[in-house]
Amino acid sequence: MFEKFIPALKRASLEKGRPANFSDLMEEFWRNPSVALPALFKDTAFPAVDVSESDKEIIVKAELPGLAAEDLEITLNRGVLTIKGEKKFEDEEKKDNYHRIERSYGAFARSITLPSEVREDQITAKCDKGVLTVTLPKEEASKTKRIEVTP
Numbered sequence: 001m002f003e004k005f006i007p008a009l010k011r012a013s014l015e016k017g018r019p020a021n022f023s024d025l026m027e028e029f030w031r032n033p034s035v036a037l038p039a040l041f042k043d044t045a046f047p048a049v050d051v052s053e054s055d056k057e058i059i060v061k062a063e064l065p066g067l068a069a070e071d072l073e074i075t076l077n078r079g080v081l082t083i084k085g086e087k088k089f090e091d092e093e094k095k096d097n098y099h100r101i102e103r104s105y106g107a108f109a110r111s112i113t114l115p116s117e118v119r120e121d122q123i124t125a126k127c128d129k130g131v132l133t134v135t136l137p138k139e140e141a142s143k144t145k146r147i148e149v150t151p
Contacts, residue, residue, distance in 0.1 A: 046108050047083070047132075058114055058136040065130035074125050074134060079117070081134065084109040 047062040062083055064072070073084040086107045118136040125134045 047110055049083075049110060049112060051112060053115060055138075057138055058116070058118060060112060060132075060134040060136070062110065062132040062134075063130060064127065064132050067127070067130070069127045072127070072132065074132075076114075076118070076120060076123065076136075079114050080111050081114055081136070082109060082111045083132065083134075 047064050049063075050061045052059045052061075060081060060083075064085065067085055067087060071085050071088070075082045075084075084107070087105045114136065117139040119139055122137045123134065125132065127133075
């Protein structure tokens, strides 16, 4: 019954460059496990970011657990807000028992193209309980001028 759909599903997987369904994922996993798993996370980015917009401002919230304000660099260049930082590895030693660390460490950068012009001199950023909040007040909306086209 499903045999006629398999070529179309396989073609969709190849076009996307990643598994399109669970069957493709499992097939790729058994063929080459070290290559198959990163494909699941290919489109994810760190840090997770929420962007909201109102009439007066744009608010960007980023989850940055374990990072202090001094570990962050925030820049705005040509309408692109960039958040950079580095999670540092804290050396911990345990001798008697097996010890495992599952937290990620290293440098990261995340860029967000802003949907409108902002007042650069009024941008604020604060970090509270692992959540960075950047508030970007919008520029006054420019008036749209209608231009007549002459024949």
